[in-house]
Amino acid sequence: MRYIILFILYSICTGQLIAQDSLRLTLDEAVALARAQSPQAVAARHQYRAAYWNWRTFKANYLPSLSFNSYSSLNRSISPVTLPDGSDSFLHRNQLLNEGTLTINQNIAPLGGSIFLETGLQRLDLFTDKRRSFKSTPVVLGYSQNLFGYNRLKWDKKIEPTRYAQAKKSYLETLELVAAMTANKFFALATAQSKLQSANYNYAAADTLFRYAKGRYDIGTITENEMLQLEINHLTEQSNRLNAAMEVDNAIQELRSFLGIRDNVEMVAVIGNELPVFIVPVAEALHFAWQNSPDIEWYALQQLQSESSVAQAKASRGLKADLYMQVGLTQTATALNNAYRSPMDQQLVSLGIRIPLVDWGVGKGRVEVARSNLEKTKTEIAQARTDFEANVIKLVKQFNLQANKVAIAQKTSVRAARRNEVAYRLYLLGKSTLLDLNASIAEKDSSQRAYISEMHNYWNLYYALRSITGYDFQMNSPISVSEQEL
Incomplete structure (x- = not known):
């Protein structure tokens, strides 16, 4: 639904473009376009989708899996064999082996092993003797596990949910940061437009004063110095107007590129004077920041990964053992139907043990390095959490x-604009000095730029607050996006 609205909005803007030969955008419209189609927003969506499918893959590892395996082997060769009397002889082989197995496998996260249930059938054709035989395994139940080793399944179950939560919160944060970057580009254009507007106004005023001064100079009511100063002002405003026009072109190009608009269109930043004024309680901001910020999930992820590294280092230095157990039924016959009659029991148990006797402290060294890295990570996280809270408090107070x-x-x-008008009229009446007029022009221009700058700061703080808390304090609701939209 949101993209339909954005499409309508863009269509309206496009129609506006055709009618006025320029695209007029408010900040809200620019932010909506940036969130929908800017390269940064598109890249963030794809990054989140990758994290989502990694999450789906992780969850699938803990669900039963069903697989079918087949194998075929044709052997036409001469191979050495050992005869019953112990001597060797060469035997001509001409045989075909076909087999198929259907397996259900289930990982056991607490133990780190896997249990499986399978059924299979083999067929062996001996072309030399024109004989055929079958081997069936109607049912086989097995279990395999690495004993005393690193349990990847257990640690993934701790790490991956945190990783996915961090990815989702990062996506929401990125959208708000895209909005903040849009505000930067938008107000850069607004500032450039304000400079051009002031430059045009100042040039028109300087041109009028210069023409007026010529007449007064001819009748001797002003000095040559004042006349030359007015001419310099006139030339300066000409140069300022050209520079301002160039700044507007550059700002349009940057905003157009950021919004992903490929058409070479003129753009106008429309600044609204109304602001969503509300007060953000510091305690609430801290609560939502701890709850919704991806930084918090990142800290937790870093600590979990460090703890996992310690567990892996400990598991790699001591006793290692691999356990494999299998029980089931099997039978062989020359006819397929007989291969499933009166099946016989089969059992297989294997246990492999590896004990490092002398490693000259390599295993211990790895454990100590992992522990040191864990403590270092904990210290950095504690400092980062303190800085994070201070940053939230500072941001709320500024906003x-x-x-x-x-x-x-x-x-x-x-x-300041009113004072400039008064100073201009007083100078024309000869009741004010040129110095006072120039001062009023400078104050008018600087105060207008300061106003746009403060507006820019407001929206920067507004979107920064949304990004760090994941909460819309204006609407009193958490910032969210549905997975269907993604």
């Missing part, structure tokens, strides 16, 4: 103040 800073900057911008 709660930012709306007021935007309001102050907006009011300052309005007053």
Whole structure:
């Protein structure tokens, strides 16, 4: 449903493009396009999908598996054989062996082994003697396990859920970071447009003043120095206007590329003066950050992997044993139907043991290295958790103040623009100096840029807060995305 809305939005924007020869975008529209089609968002979706299928593969390892194996071998050769009297002789072989096995296998995570149930049939054709025989295994139950070894199944069951949770939270965080990057590109364009607008206004005012000054200079009411200063201002504003136009072109190109828009279209950043003003409680922000941030899952994942490395190092240095057990029924006959009559018992048990007698401390060294890495990881995680909490608190405090800073900057911008108008009229009436006029122009331009900058900071903090907490405080709901959308 969300992509249908985005498609309609894009269609509206495209229609707007045809009508006005430019694509007018608000910040919300730019963010929606970036989340839907920007290269960063697309890459994040594919990364999450890879993590999702890794998760599906992990879960499948703990479910029963059914497999069929077949094997065929044609042997036409002369091979040495040992006769009953102990002597050797060469025998001509001309035979065909076909076999098939159906196996059900189930991994046992707590033990680290696997149990299987299988049935199979073999057929042997001896072409030299024109004989045929069958061997059946109606049912075989078996179990295999590495004793005292590293239990990968047990550790994967601890690690993989954390890895998948971290991947899912990282995807949601990435979408919010994409929104923050969109805000950076959007307000870069807005700032460039503001500079161009100011440059056009200042150029028009400087041109008027320069023409007006020529008349006053001709009648001797202003000095040559003032006349030259106004001419310099006129030339400077011409240069400023060209530079501002170039900045707008560059900002359009960067935003267009980031949004994944390939058409060479003009773009206009439309800034709204209304902000979603709300206060974020620090305690709530910390609660949701600990609960939803992928960083927390990353810390847990790092510690689990370090603990797994210690367990693996311990298992590799001591006694090792492989156990294999198999019980079942079997029978052989020259006819297929007889191969399943009165089957006989069969049992197979094997136990292989490996004991390292002298390794000159290699095993112990590996364990100590793994333990040191674990302690190092724990120390780094503890410091990272402290920094994480401090960062959340700092971010919340900055955001709660930012709306007021935007309001102050907006009011300052309005007053500076008004002062510039007054200074301009006073100068035309000869009641103000050129220095005061230039100061009012500089204040007007800087205050307008400061207002856009504060707006930019607000939205940066807004999306940073959403990304680190995984929560929409404006709507009082967690940020989520359905797996069907992905």
